[in-house]
Amino acid sequence: MSKPGIDGHWRGGIVVSRALRDAGMELIFGGFQNVKQIVEAAIQEDVDVIGLSIHSGAHLAYTQQIIDLLKEQGVLENIMILVGGVIPAKDFDKLKQMGVANVYGPGSMTSDIVEFIKTNLKK
Amino acid sequence: MKNEYNIESLIARFKNKDKIALAKLITIIENEPEKVSEVFKYFEEIKHDSYIIGITGSPGVGKSTLTGAISKKLLDEGNYVGVISIDPTSPFSGGAFLGDRIRMTNISLHPNLFMRSLASRGYKGGISRAAFDISMLYEAFGMDFIIIETVGVGQAELDIYNLAYSIVVVLVPGYGDAIQMQKAGIIEIGDIYDINKKDFGGEDIAAHIQMMLDDGIFHSGWRPPVSMTDAITGEGVDELIQNIWDHKEHVELSGIINEKKMNRFRYKIKELIYSKLESLVLTSIISQDEINSIVQRALNDNKFKIYQTIQDKFEDVDIQITEKK
Numbered sequence: 001m002s003k004p005g006i007d008g009h010w011r012g013g014i015v016v017s018r019a020l021r022d023a024g025m026e027l028i029f030g031g032f033q034n035v036k037q038i039v040e041a042a043i044q045e046d047v048d049v050i051g052l053s054i055h056s057g058a059h060l061a062y063t064q065q066i067i068d069l070l071k072e073q074g075v076l077e078n079i080m081i082l083v084g085g086v087i088p089a090k091d092f093d094k095l096k097q098m099g100v101a102n103v104y105g106p107g108s109m110t111s112d113i114v115e116f117i118k119t120n121l122k123k
Numbered sequence: 124m125k126n127e128y129n130i131e132s133l134i135a136r137f138k139n140k141d142k143i144a145l146a147k148l149i150t151i152i153e154n155e156p157e158k159v160s161e162v163f164k165y166f167e168e169i170k171h172d173s174y175i176i177g178i179t180g181s182p183g184v185g186k187s188t189l190t191g192a193i194s195k196k197l198l199d200e201g202n203y204v205g206v207i208s209i210d211p212t213s214p215f216s217g218g219a220f221l222g223d224r225i226r227m228t229n230i231s232l233h234p235n236l237f238m239r240s241l242a243s244r245g246y247k248g249g250i251s252r253a254a255f256d257i258s259m260l261y262e263a264f265g266m267d268f269i270i271i272e273t274v275g276v277g278q279a280e281l282d283i284y285n286l287a288y289s290i291v292v293v294l295v296p297g298y299g300d301a302i303q304m305q306k307a308g309i310i311e312i313g314d315i316y317d318i319n320k321k322d323f324g325g326e327d328i329a330a331h332i333q334m335m336l337d338d339g340i341f342h343s344g345w346r347p348p349v350s351m352t353d354a355i356t357g358e359g360v361d362e363l364i365q366n367i368w369d370h371k372e373h374v375e376l377s378g379i380i381n382e383k384k385m386n387r388f389r390y391k392i393k394e395l396i397y398s399k400l401e402s403l404v405l406t407s408i409i410s411q412d413e414i415n416s417i418v419q420r421a422l423n424d425n426k427f428k429i430y431q432t433i434q435d436k437f438e439d440v441d442i443q444i445t446e447k448k
Contacts, residue, residue, distance in 0.1 A: 017220060018220065020218065021213060021216065021218040021219060021220045022213070022215075022216045022218060023216065023218060024213075024216045024217040024218045025218045026212075026218060026219045026221060026242045027218065027219065027220050027221060028221045028222075028240050029220060029221065029222045029224075029225055030224060030225060030228075031225040031228070032228070033228055033231070036232055037228060037231050037232055040231055040232055041224060041231060043142060043143055043146055044142060044146050044237055044238055044239060045146070045224075045239060045240060046146040046147055046149065046150045073143065074143070075143060
């Protein structure tokens, strides 16, 4: 779970992280990181899912950069990307077209996020 | 389509210093213990030359931040550094919130650094079962230094003692009085003591540690030094690092390192034997169901015969181990 760029709103990321912990998952809280740091952490930790919590309005740019870097490293196929935060509904499809598995805007239920990961993560 | 990885192709990439392969091998070792011996078949001839530093102390004392500061110094000097940071697994959900990497963001892109967060997964000694195995992989990868940061410990999680060659015990102001320092366990295993968060005081803690050390007998000729740091500003960190260097020199020149290396391997061998024995006992002498029914009888039927039952159980069986033909 990480927050790309400069964006101080980290409560959402903490709440979701806690829900995943309580659902029996191992969650690495990366906090504020730039896109390169997020990709390097994902590689070294060999994660199944990258969660991006973005409230800055820059979700399209950051997500695209992260996906490009993952592709460059050859690990994109093995990692599910979820984006959450203040994301306008009109951008949901744009994110999904980039390769994001699901998007969670304000009002999302943490139980839905847990369920989505458990259902869609195939080892 | 997901990429499938097999051990053989990962090993080939690993030998070319591919971090993705190292990360995948760690995952295999951590999640599939039955494959560990297969992985290490490829590493029979590795040298065990990495120097292992252990960082331990209570939760929140600054272990991760100090680990980051020490790593930075090592990286600046051109070393390859492998970090293992362990945080606890929830006894309720089995999940974990791993929050150590976040303290080391400033060095996370260094090409000579590899850092892995581990959950303790029920392992009690302040590390995780896989920590030893990962330290072996790091050695095979060519790390000059390995830093193992334990979970936030209390008094008796001492397994780091069996893994690391230099142990830093990190304390903070308000830790306790002179009596606390006399207790056995974590407070006596330090080769180096550090009182972090010195901006909150802590001179009294340093004095208590010195008093504790005054009463000590140092068979190896090393009296642990005590430093005071503020890990966030970096104040005092150079002194702490110098103390680690001095200790490293001491264990290497005195030859104590050989005993420590042997200890590290003995610890793993014993653990492997015990876990084999445990599964052997649970499958052939007493089953989990039987254990549950003994508990049931003791609690619900007012027949507290735990000691007698186990004693009888082992007297009833003839344990004989014969070699397979």
